[in-house]
Amino acid sequence: NAGVTQTPKFQVLKTGQSMTLQCAQDMNHEYMSWYRQDPGMGLRLIHYSVGAGITDQGEVPNGYNVSRSTTEDFPLRLLSAAPSQTSVYFCASSYHPGAGQYFGPGTRLTVT
Amino acid sequence: GQQLNQSPQSMFIQEGEDVSMNCTSSSIFNTWLWYKQDPGEGPVLLIALYKAGELTSNGRLTAQFGITRKDSFLNISASIPSDVGIYFCAGQGDNDMRFGAGTRLTVKP
Numbered sequence: 501n502a503g504v505t506q507t508p509k510f511q512v513l514k515t516g517q518s519m520t521l522q523c524a525q526d527m528n529h530e531y532m533s534w535y536r537q538d539p540g541m542g543l544r545l546i547h548y549s550v551g552a553g554i555t556d557q558g559e560v561p562n563g564y565n566v567s568r569s570t571t572e573d574f575p576l577r578l579l580s581a582a583p584s585q586t587s588v589y590f591c592a593s594s595y596h597p598g599a600g601q602y603f604g605p606g607t608r609l610t611v612t
Numbered sequence: 613g614q615q616l617n618q619s620p621q622s623m624f625i626q627e628g629e630d631v632s633m634n635c636t637s638s639s640i641f642n643t644w645l646w647y648k649q650d651p652g653e654g655p656v657l658l659i660a661l662y663k664a665g666e667l668t669s670n671g672r673l674t675a676q677f678g679i680t681r682k683d684s685f686l687n688i689s690a691s692i693p694s695d696v697g698i699y700f701c702a703g704q705g706d707n708d709m710r711f712g713a714g715t716r717l718t719v720k721p
Contacts, residue, residue, distance in 0.1 A: 504654075533709070542618075542700055542711035543655070558708050590654050598643040598662070598704045603654030 502526050506591050506604035513581040513611045521576040521607050523591030531594045532574040533558070533601070534566065536587040543590065549574055550597065581611045615639075618701050618712025625691055626720050633699060633715040634685040641703030641710075644677050644684035649698045649714075658699075659686070691719050 507522045525532065533548035545558030549568040563585060565577040574593075578585060588608050592601035618635045625631055635644070643662055647655035659670050661677035661684060668675055674687045684701055696719050701712040 535711075540713055542616075542713040543702075544711070545708050548708060559710070592654070597709070600645050600657035600660040601709070603656070606652075606654055 504591055504593055504602050504604035506589075506607050508607060509605065510608050511610070513578070513609065515582060515611060517581050519578055519581065521578075521589055521591075521609075523574045523576065523604060524572050525574075525591075525593040525602070526572065527593060527602065528571060529593035529595055529602075530571065531597050531599070531601075532568065533592050534564070534574070534576045535590045535592065536560065536585075537590060537606075538587050546576065546589075548597075578609075581609075583611045585609065586611045616701060616703055616710050616712040618715060620715055621713070622716040622718070624718045624720065627691060627693060629691055631688040631691055631695070631717060632685060633701075634683060635701035635703070635712045636683040637703060637710075638682065639703075639705065640681040641705055642681075643704035644675070645702045645704070645709075646673075646675050646684070646686045647700045647702060649700065651697075655700055688717075691717075693719050693721055695719050 504525045530551045534546040535543040537543050544560045547566040549555045591604040594601040645660045646658045649655040659675040664681045665679045666677040672689045698714045700714050
């Protein structure tokens with residue numbers, strides 16, 4: 501099992517550019533989520549999904565879109581990058597929303 | 613919203629000492645979890661708590677789900693250098709997970 505994989509590991513964008521952060525898991529988990537981690541603020545939930553075809557907003561969803569066409573994949577799209585989106589992004593998965601989550605290695609994003 | 617207050621923010625201890633950290637909230641949570649994060653990596657689950665009053669151990673780690681469902685603590689006994697890292701509490705509400713800001717632990721040999 502590869503667990504939760506994320507690509508890319510690092511990315512630099514200019515303001516206004518769009519991009520997709522990829523996330524995949526091979527554990528057949530129904531629940532997947534995206535967090536951003538900023539210094540001193542812990543992890544904040546962006547979007548989550550309880551199964552293929554179902555997504556919902558978390559605590560800080562503005563500026564981000566997600567889709568869940570398969571159980572394995574949960575990409576995060578930045579529509580028009582802003583410097584405030586400079587952060588480390590983590591994808592996570594679990595069997596159900598209340599279970600402990602497995603986290604990917606993270607994507608460090610810088611928006612200039 | 614459901615906010616978690618985690619304390620202390622940081623701890624500097626001597627190898628062999630015991631450590632205690634806690635999380636409190638004004639809201640009720642259904643699940644409490646504790647994670648550890650090493651530099652450059654994602655958080656790793658240490659302990660999960662699913663019932664109010666539950667006390668669970670994992671090796672030198674012990675955590676409890678507060679009886680009011682609004683708090684949890686994590687104890688680490690006989691700390692060792694590899695305990696260094698950032699520890700996060702997390703509370704599961706109706707559908708989403710909230711994280712504390714983390715406790716940064718430094719262990720001096």
